[in-house]
Amino acid sequence: MIKLHEAFEIVLQRTSRLEAERVPLLQARGRVLAEDAASDMNMPPFPRSSVDGYALIAEDLQRLPARLQVVGTIAAGTYPEFAIASGQAAKIMTGAPVPAGADAVQMIERSRSTSTANEVEILEAASKGANISPFGSEARLGQVVAPVGSFVSPAMVGLLAAVGKREVVVYRAPAVGVIATGDELVEISEQPVAAQIRNSNSYALFAQIESAGARPHVLGIARDQKSQLRELMQRGLQYDLLLLTGGVSMGDLDLVEDVFAELGFKIFFNKVAVKPGKPVVFARAGNTLVFGLPGNPVSAATIFELLVRPAIRKMLGNVVYQNQIVNAHLTQRFVNRSGRENYAPAWTWYENGAYHVRALPSKGSGDVVSYAASNSYLICPIDRTELAAEEQVHAMLRPEFF
Amino acid sequence: MIKLHEAFEIVLQRTSRLEAERVPLLQARGRVLAEDAASDMNMPPFPRSSVDGYALIAEDLQRLPARLQVVGTIAAGTYPEFAIASGQAAKIMTGAPVPAGADAVQMIERSRSTSTANEVEILEAASKGANISPFGSEARLGQVVAPVGSFVSPAMVGLLAAVGKREVVVYRAPAVGVIATGDELVEISEQPVAAQIRNSNSYALFAQIESAGARPHVLGIARDQKSQLRELMQRGLQYDLLLLTGGVSMGDLDLVEDVFAELGFKIFFNKVAVKPGKPVVFARAGNTLVFGLPGNPVSAATIFELLVRPAIRKMLGNVVYQNQIVNAHLTQRFVNRSGRENYAPAWTWYENGAYHVRALPSKGSGDVVSYAASNSYLICPIDRTELAAEEQVHAMLRPEFF
Numbered sequence: 001m002i003k004l005h006e007a008f009e010i011v012l013q014r015t016s017r018l019e020a021e022r023v024p025l026l027q028a029r030g031r032v033l034a035e036d037a038a039s040d041m042n043m044p045p046f047p048r049s050s051v052d053g054y055a056l057i058a059e060d061l062q063r064l065p066a067r068l069q070v071v072g073t074i075a076a077g078t079y080p081e082f083a084i085a086s087g088q089a090a091k092i093m094t095g096a097p098v099p100a101g102a103d104a105v106q107m108i109e110r111s112r113s114t115s116t117a118n119e120v121e122i123l124e125a126a127s128k129g130a131n132i133s134p135f136g137s138e139a140r141l142g143q144v145v146a147p148v149g150s151f152v153s154p155a156m157v158g159l160l161a162a163v164g165k166r167e168v169v170v171y172r173a174p175a176v177g178v179i180a181t182g183d184e185l186v187e188i189s190e191q192p193v194a195a196q197i198r199n200s201n202s203y204a205l206f207a208q209i210e211s212a213g214a215r216p217h218v219l220g221i222a223r224d225q226k227s228q229l230r231e232l233m234q235r236g237l238q239y240d241l242l243l244l245t246g247g248v249s250m251g252d253l254d255l256v257e258d259v260f261a262e263l264g265f266k267i268f269f270n271k272v273a274v275k276p277g278k279p280v281v282f283a284r285a286g287n288t289l290v291f292g293l294p295g296n297p298v299s300a301a302t303i304f305e306l307l308v309r310p311a312i313r314k315m316l317g318n319v320v321y322q323n324q325i326v327n328a329h330l331t332q333r334f335v336n337r338s339g340r341e342n343y344a345p346a347w348t349w350y351e352n353g354a355y356h357v358r359a360l361p362s363k364g365s366g367d368v369v370s371y372a373a374s375n376s377y378l379i380c381p382i383d384r385t386e387l388a389a390e391e392q393v394h395a396m397l398r399p400e401f402f
Numbered sequence: 403m404i405k406l407h408e409a410f411e412i413v414l415q416r417t418s419r420l421e422a423e424r425v426p427l428l429q430a431r432g433r434v435l436a437e438d439a440a441s442d443m444n445m446p447p448f449p450r451s452s453v454d455g456y457a458l459i460a461e462d463l464q465r466l467p468a469r470l471q472v473v474g475t476i477a478a479g480t481y482p483e484f485a486i487a488s489g490q491a492a493k494i495m496t497g498a499p500v501p502a503g504a505d506a507v508q509m510i511e512r513s514r515s516t517s518t519a520n521e522v523e524i525l526e527a528a529s530k531g532a533n534i535s536p537f538g539s540e541a542r543l544g545q546v547v548a549p550v551g552s553f554v555s556p557a558m559v560g561l562l563a564a565v566g567k568r569e570v571v572v573y574r575a576p577a578v579g580v581i582a583t584g585d586e587l588v589e590i591s592e593q594p595v596a597a598q599i600r601n602s603n604s605y606a607l608f609a610q611i612e613s614a615g616a617r618p619h620v621l622g623i624a625r626d627q628k629s630q631l632r633e634l635m636q637r638g639l640q641y642d643l644l645l646l647t648g649g650v651s652m653g654d655l656d657l658v659e660d661v662f663a664e665l666g667f668k669i670f671f672n673k674v675a676v677k678p679g680k681p682v683v684f685a686r687a688g689n690t691l692v693f694g695l696p697g698n699p700v701s702a703a704t705i706f707e708l709l710v711r712p713a714i715r716k717m718l719g720n721v722v723y724q725n726q727i728v729n730a731h732l733t734q735r736f737v738n739r740s741g742r743e744n745y746a747p748a749w750t751w752y753e754n755g756a757y758h759v760r761a762l763p764s765k766g767s768g769d770v771v772s773y774a775a776s777n778s779y780l781i782c783p784i785d786r787t788e789l790a791a792e793e794q795v796h797a798m799l800r801p802e803f804f
Binding site: 025026029030039040041043044045046048050075076077078079094095096097133137138139145146150151153154155156157158159160161162164165166182183184185188189191192194195196197198199200201202203204205206207208210211224246294295296297301324326327350353354363364365366367368369370371372373374375392398399400401402 | 427428431441443446450452477480496498499539547553556558559560561564567584585590591593597601602603607626648696698699703729755756765766767771773776794800
């Protein structure tokens, strides 16, 4: 049985960034640039005023207040046809081009009008270059403004729009197939009877896959028959990633591994010393990476966070794979009887400059009520049977909460 | 000119949670429950084995190894028709119902087979109740498992699926109209000439609105003519929120406030002591909240993070409105000449149990290249002109990065 960090390394080793694709800019949010993006213009394309005020010559402000003749008004979007000479100023709006001759802009708040038409009094001095962004100072024509590997945040969308990228080249988002296995499963619209339970895993995984920026495809429920499982799995091989839930423990009726073998899947590991989630199969078939996740909903969701989400992040071209792990102050004692590294559903909060964490009361590893109330995991190392209250521990944050 | 925290309070005071709506479960991710969700079943609906192993009577394990007669096998999804008597055991799979008579499950790893058919040797004792989740222990029929106000994380999607909610009642996501103003703007597919610049703000805001969980509607560019602006604004009043960029500074051609007045908008503030972003109008018309954002792209994006995203969070029914602010170790001196509270584009990282932050080199408040490379803001208080290297400061994290 390998340790979690070993499983993590194996998953990342076997996972590759997907190929590049060209998408409309507004669909690129959350993706990663697969090509350098260069500016197609000088930014700003002219000396630009960063305030509303008066474009003037700084030397004219040696005696204050300085009376200047206002020779024109420059709105954003208009190009001044005139130049400023000594003793002159032009009223100028934020974002407008500074006229020739002027070497500073003084803010309108530091001026006042006089009784003379076309005249202004400037009340404070300005240094040369004040409130002017020089031509090309932010980016030169042809300069790479966003290198390959850049994450496309909303701010990056804005930059790419500013340099004229209607489309951008990003790494493709993985398509992820989801198959639930087990005779006990019924659709969520049905009322379970006797020993049945609802197939909630496919829903939770759909939401996790979407939140990770990948594309979920739910293939349905495979009953505990090899033929049906094989057929669904073969359909699943059209995706970049295939997730199965259930059928991977030591039970006699756990068919998943059998079918993996029949289909010639290369299995990299089938058990990880982590709680919840011990039975986890990771395999490859052709270009598809396959995870056999536990049937227990908390275990399946947790292994997704620990191993599948990092794989999706790598496929998307990111260079940080793991959910954020922070140091936190443990507020309540925690007992770990599992003999495995334990990721306990927890609540983490930031207060007075530090994270604090406590494990949520749980009725066991299948307690989806408790799990749904958590925003993080308390991490208990494999070699610790107990964490004392007040200890500094590690907490793994779930990205949708922080 | 009001302070940022005052503006924040005014925005939140004037913003209300939207009404509830019923949506399919898979569309509820990222929303907030507007109704308690109760379980329509007992969970688990039977005493459930949490491991693969043998269901047995704990007292039978007083002498070890204990030889037990295996009277049946219980797969998940099948209901045992038999009961366990002293000296007997049933092989049981994870998730399967524990048969009557049995009061513990011992893991398969702690058993071994014998040469006798239908017999097993159990190697370790088990306490009463071991590896069994009792009937109804996680939730009782009718029990509220997710109260109104719960955030619908992927884990919550899983819980709601488990209790049979094909649809859930959540607060509606705001529809947000976006209007850019200014004669200088051209579409991003065009090559700006002379004093023109591309309308990148509408793209950046689209991405920010989406990332905040709201629905963007881009209404286009209004030229600096009252009639056109008024017409677009009136169209914008069909949305819950209306964002304008440009036209809100002190320049002569800044028409936005004029049109606000003509249309009878109630203006709550029109200037905030924050950098970047000083000119910010916040108003209400009918049921629409209106933000007049600066035309400068970095300012517009920053005011979105400081004031608009919190309003969207409240409309969605969340109770935490602000982006996360953490204590961080400043690695480089920072100078604040603005006389305002300064949110400087910055890089924040977590290392050795603490956050570290540095402001990114910037060519001024319009530097979209620098802004696009940031993942956070370094916050400099209004009364500080300088932050020294090694100081403990505050950083505001941008949610897409953490």
